[in-house]
Every structure is written in structure tokens, then in C-alpha cells.
Amino acid sequence: MKEELAKRYEPAEFEQRIYQFWERGEYFTPVLDRDRPKFSIVIPPPNVTGRLHIGHALVNTLQDIVVRWKRMSGFNTLWLPGTDHAGIATQMVVDRELAKEGISRFDLGREKFVERIWQWKEQHAGLIKDQLTRLGSSADWTRERFTLDQGLSRAVRHVFVRLYEDGLIYRDLAMVNWCPFCRTAISDIEVEYRERNGKLWEIEYPVVGSDRRLKVATTRPETMLGDTAVAVHPDDERYKELIGGKVQLPITNRIVPIIADAILVDPQFGTGVVKVTPAHDKNDYESGLRHDLAQIQVIDETGKMTAAAGQPFEGMDRFEARKAVIRRLDDEGFLVSTKEYANAVGVHGKCDTDIEPMISRQWFVRIEPLAKPAIEAVRSGTVQIIPQSWEATYFNWMENIRDWTISRQLWWGHRIPAYYCENGHTIVTEVEPAKCPECGSTVITQDPDVLDTWFSSGLWPFSTMGWPDKTPDYEIFYPTDLLITAFDILFFWVARMIMMGLKFTGRAPFSQVYIHGLVRDEHGDKMSKTKGNVIDPLTVIDEAGADALRFTLAINNTGRDIPLGKSSIAGYSAFVNKIWNASRFALMHLDVELKNAGSIERDDLGTVERWILSRLNSATREVNRNLSIYRFDEASSTLYQFFWHEFCDWYLEMVKPVLLGRHGSDEDRGRTKRVLLEVLDRSLRLLHPFMPFVTEEIWQKLGGVEPSIMVAPYPIAEDILEDAEAERLMSGVQAMITTVRNARAERGFTPKDRFKLYVNVSNDREAAFFTTCSYLLNDLARLDATIVNQPIPEAAQHDVISGFPIGIVFPEKVITQEQIERTQREIEKSRKELAGLDTKLANDQFVRNAPPAVVQGAQARQIELRARLEKLEKNQ
């Protein structure tokens, strides 16, 4: 093992080489073995449009941690990667490309346009993989899927047809959310509401056959061109006698009825009179159905006014028409007032265009029958949502769910497998029919629309595994075990997968869902391009390495939002550097390879070795436990704490006197090296899921049996390694060293000044221990002698450390003000604590009710404090 590590830690030197090494070794691909315990997980497919952002880095880091942990723990592990065709988003990207060439998709035509997107997709799909690769994702690329792949498309058609046959899909004329920019219908959850400062206009409608005018308020005056009624509340005394009467609409002069509608109108709100536009407002639409009102469409699918809007409005954009209508109303004296008004406007999240409610014929999924079992699955615990607080949100949404609009007037996506013959018959079938089964007509056209992207994503956990065929993958790896994703797609994706999985495979697609938070900047603000606080994961990887980024994300992942800033990445990058250097130091002294190092005989081990193995063991237990409950933060900080502050700060320092030949026999040296190798090996394996690259690079130099650390067994805690006695004694030694260092600093001595330390113990074993370990105290606390069980000179600085009375004897009596103050503070603190304990222990209730361990602890502490106070007071 003469191969040394490079002097500097430079991740760019080896990360990509290591990844290629893994791929060549095919370590990401599981075996098709039904008998081995398996662990499977599917990636939340990023959009093919994709450039990965920090959120992707997070979700994929978390998945990779779990996947690597499971794989090392002996599970036959599959992480299935892939991408989503992302209907609207992708279409928009290509649209924009075309715009640069000065053409639109309509100039190109559907076929050419879709061809163009495929070209674009082929060029860009590899980017996602490259980026995930840079992160270290150990996904099985041989199984990479795309939602528009043939197999997945077949699954989509199959599902559509079955849902149709089961009466769960229907086509109907209804009011939907229409995006005039994208020219498609979208579902309710794709509408986002933005607070906006708009205006509220009050308009008067003259009552026919009377001098009265009814005052209505509106934020969308252009829709009045399509008004077909005004409504009041049936019990509203102000308007009661007008019900059944008529008003004459300004501008169009159309005569429309005054109706009574208790659902639509809140008499307390505004004037208590509502204009009714059944073709352009959801509530008005429903009111229109109740009262059999005409629906006059005045805005078309591109957001322009129709002929029905009349002149001069026809052809105007809806916002332009708004101004024109107001001007006209004002001119003609119907406009009463204009007020500033803040309200929430529904916009299409993808393009920020105001949604236009519009009546159109669309395909819908009848959702309630699917939602019920999906609610039950979570309620019964078949699917567990972690953290559990998200369950409430899930139930809230699922219980109020409405039918899902699945047709999209786009060109990029899964074409709806519905066909219409010339005689108006509808045929829904997986394969294009040659003739109409009802009338035999061969003049058949397919529905031009495509399906909502989430329709295919909803099938992802099983469509990617070959379903509806019973493939080996499907049989071995479905259902999956875990899904890791962000809360913002809980409804879009997670809920739909559960519904579809239950309906079509009879099983929930995963048993656990882990929901992570949003990555924010260091002050907790959302990252956004306009704020300029965006952190690009690839830049971070280039600068600090993937391991530092991964560890930073993991340790900050507490289950809530994750604050991420340059300084915190720098902090954990320092940690990776520390691992590198500590390993480099160890490797400089190690001369055996793991594979022929032989086993460790516990009986030969010294206290230091038992102690570090015991500490490592408890870290091992904590890491495994926390990973099993997805506490990535706790697992990583356990490793951070152990490796840096126990392994590096104490253990390596304690081992130096032996390794560097200042102390001990050759046999001691051999044993020390053996244990050092063991501890380093285990630490690297524990760290591997979090920082795969650096651990592999170092571990390769240890000469293990396995070809890669990623297939080496993950350490598990072993009771035999636990050693409470060693831990107690070593923490005593550590505390003594700290006390001496402290005293040195406070009295103004330099590191070169040497003192004597007296330690008193109560039994022979302890005496033997401190005698054996005196070299450690002398070395680390820079003493010239540690004297065990001799009377402590009065002139010494007295203290009681971990129950051991000690005394530090200085060459000359130097007492600084700083030191006096500190002693005083220590005494006061101890007195206060002791007083508290005294009252507590004098309290019968406490002694009787508190657990015995707590009472005993308090008593022990009381004794210790008394002894310590007595000694401390001597120092004054």
C-alpha cells in the first residue's frame, strides 16, 4: 500500500473517472433474482427540457443516499431513471426556438412540428443523464425510460381504454380553464392564483319599463358583451319586485332577464346584483344551467373578441376590449365608478397568462371512484407519507377532488386513443380501427388532442417496468418501496400514481413517500432568477465537488425547507477536505492491505482502541437508524461529528505518539495500524452513500476485497464493540487535557512551558489505566509528567474532572485576572446547579415520582458537584 493520496484534494481530478469505473463495473444494475430481498425506487422524471436545478440536485442526492445505503446493505437494488416529455413545457421551448427563426408551429404544421420536437429531444435527453451523473447518481441507466417510449405509450392507451370501458373516462361539454396563450385546456390544479392590483368598475344597467338602474360591479367589464342575465338574491328586499323583470344591457342593448339565484348571489356583498356571463365565468356558467340561460361566447380560444361581441370589439384582444368597453360605458354615462381593487387572478403557471374560463368539449376522468381507495391506502398505512404532517394536506385535497380534465389541445404528447367515424360514432381502442364497429364506415379520424402529461406520469412506477406485461422487472421490482419527491407535486403526481397504481395493479405503487422541502437561499428566501440568488448545482460541483454539495444538502435536510448558501457549502467542502487529509495521513503510515490484514483480537486492544471502536460503533448505529427513518440531517451530522471531532481531533492525535515512534513497541505499532485501518475502512463505508466519489477514491487505496466501496457491505452496529468503560475513561482523559490546555492559556503560559499533572483515582484498574495512558496526557496536554495517586500539592490548581480529583502544578504561581474571573464563574455555576439539585432531591415528590435512573443521576451529580466545589474553592 505505498500508493499515496495526492497532496491536495481536487475532486475534479477524479470524480468523472470514478463514475466511469462504476458504470464499467455495472454496479448500478440489479440482478434478476426473485429470492433476494429487493429495494426499488423510481426517479421523479425530470422534464426533457431540463437543465437540472438545485431542487433536482436535492431530490437525487437523497435518492442516491438511500439507494447506495440499501445496495451496500445487501438489497438487490434498482433505481430506475428517466425523463418526462412534459407536454406544454417542451412544446413551449421548441416554440421559442421557432420564433427565433420567425415562424410559428402553425406555419410548420403538426407533423413537422412534432418531428422537430423529437429532434430536439434527441439532442437534449443526454444532458439530464450527464447532469445526474455528475452528481453521482447510481441509477440503472440500462433501464432509462421516457414517457413517450413505445412501451409507456402502450400502457397509456391501455389505461385510457380501460378507464373508458369502466365508465371512468367521459367526454363532455363543460366549462374548463383555458389558456389563450397555449391554446389548450388545463386542469384545475394547473391554475395558479396571483394577487394582483386590478380595478373594480361599477356599471349601471337600466331596468326595462322603469327609471331604475341596477348597479353591478365587475373586474372584467369586457364580459358584459356576453351577459345573458343579471341576478339578485331571492330574499333581498331591495330588488324583490324586480325579479322576473328585465334590464337592457348598455352597448349591445340586449334585453336580459333579472333572475333570482341564492347560490350565485351574496346579498351582503357589493350592490347585491351580479351580472351573469354563462360563457365566461364558472359560477355564472352554473347559474346559467340552473336558469336555462343562453351562453354567448364573446372571447375565442386565442383571447380575442368574437363576432358575437359585436362591433367595434370583434377581433380585439380581451384586455384591449376591456379598455374599449369602459371608455364606451363612460361616454354613454353607464360607468358609475372606478376603484382600485386587489384580487387573485387565475393564471396558467407555465406561461403566466390569465386563464379564460371557456366552454369546450373535453375528456375527463371521473375521479371520485379512484380517489376513495387512494385515501384509504394512506389512512390505513399501506402508503406512509413522511413527514406525516403532509397527510392532512393529502386528505384535504383528495376529499375535495373534482373531475380531472385530461385532454390538451397540444401536439406533443400521447394522442388520445379515441376515433370518430363520419357518422359521429366514437370508438375508443388501443389500436387504430380499420372501420367503425357500429356503422362499418372506414372514414375515421383520431381525436386530435393529446393527454395531460401527468396522465402518463401517473403510471410511471409500473409503466416503466413493462406493465401491462408481466415482465421479470415488474414481478421482481413492483411495487416499489419508496418515492422521494417535493411537496409541490403531491397532487399532480403522487396522488395520481396512488390512484392509478391501485386501480390497475391492485397494489399501491410504493409503500412510503418521503416529501422533502424546498431549497432556499441562506436567508430562507425562495431562489429566483430575478433575485439573483440562484445556486447552480453544476457550478457548485465544478468548484467544490459533488460530494460537498451532496453532504451540504443532506445535512441541511431536516424535513423542512433547506437553506443553502455559499458559506454552508464551503463549510462542508472543508469537511471533505478533512476526510481527504486524514486519510492521507493514515495512508502514510499504513502498510497492510485490508484483504490480508487479518482479524482484530479484542483482548489485545488498548483503551484508546476500544474507545474509538466503541464510538465508531455508536455512530454506525445512529447512522443506520436515522437513514431508516430518512433523517438525512441526523445521519450526516453523526458522521460529521464522529469523523471530524472524534476520529481526527482525538483519535489521530492520540495515535501519533505510537505511529511516529515516540511511544510504544513495534507490536503496539502494528496493532495501532491495524485498528486505524479498520476504523478508516468502516468510516469510509459509512460515509459512502453521502459522498460517493471521495470515499471511493480513498478506499481504493486500502486494498479491500471488493472491487468497489459501493458494493462493500455497509457497516452495522455490533454490541461487542460497545465499551462503556473505555468511553468513560477516555472522556476523563479528554476533559483533563482540555482543562490543562485551558489553564495554560489563562495563566499566559506558552505551549513550550511544561507542568505536572496529578490525578487521583479510586481503584487499581483506573490507576493502571492512567499510568499506561500518561504518555497521552503528557503528549496532548504538553506535560512533563502525569502522576497517579500521589497527594496533590496544595499549591496546585485543583479540580475534579469526570469524578477524578486532579491538580495542575505550575512552575511558578501566576494568577491572571482572567483566570480568577473564570474560577469565580465556574464556582458560581456549580453552586447554582448544586442548589437546584439540593432542592430537587429534598423534594419527596421528585424522589418518589421520577424514574430511578434520573434520581440516581441527580444524586451522583450532587456528589460530584460538592467535591468539585470544594476543590475549586481552594484555587481562590
Next chain:
RNA sequence: GCGGAGUUAGCUCAGCGGUAGAGCAUCUCGCUUACACCGAGGGGGUCACAGGUUCGAAUCCUGUACUCCGCACCA
């Protein structure tokens, strides 16, 4: 309006019934042959507020005040 979450050290957050923690920042000392992306040491909190339960509350309950996030409504 309904639901959820938060309020702990200068900053960002853990802890969630038994002596107040971490990282970063800050201050002092030190380039000791793994690492100055370092080492040693220090300072810093009446755990938002008010009640209650308990022998004991940052931790459980109730209320108040802010903050954030969903969903619904908005003529």
C-alpha cells in the same frame, strides 16, 4: 374562510418531558512534518408572550401575537 407549519445563540436551524445544542459568524492564541479548506481555547440564549398540566416543561395542553405555505372565495 378552511387546513398545515413556524417563532430556540448575530445568521441558518436541530432538540420536542429530566443538567440549553450544531454549523456558520465573532474574539484570543498557535504556520506542532495529514489538513491554515487547519489546530487549541473563549464569549454569546430568562428556548415569542400569557395561562395551565406535571415532582419537573424549550419539549404536553389552551389562548394571544407575529411569519410562512397549501386550499377555497373574491360581483
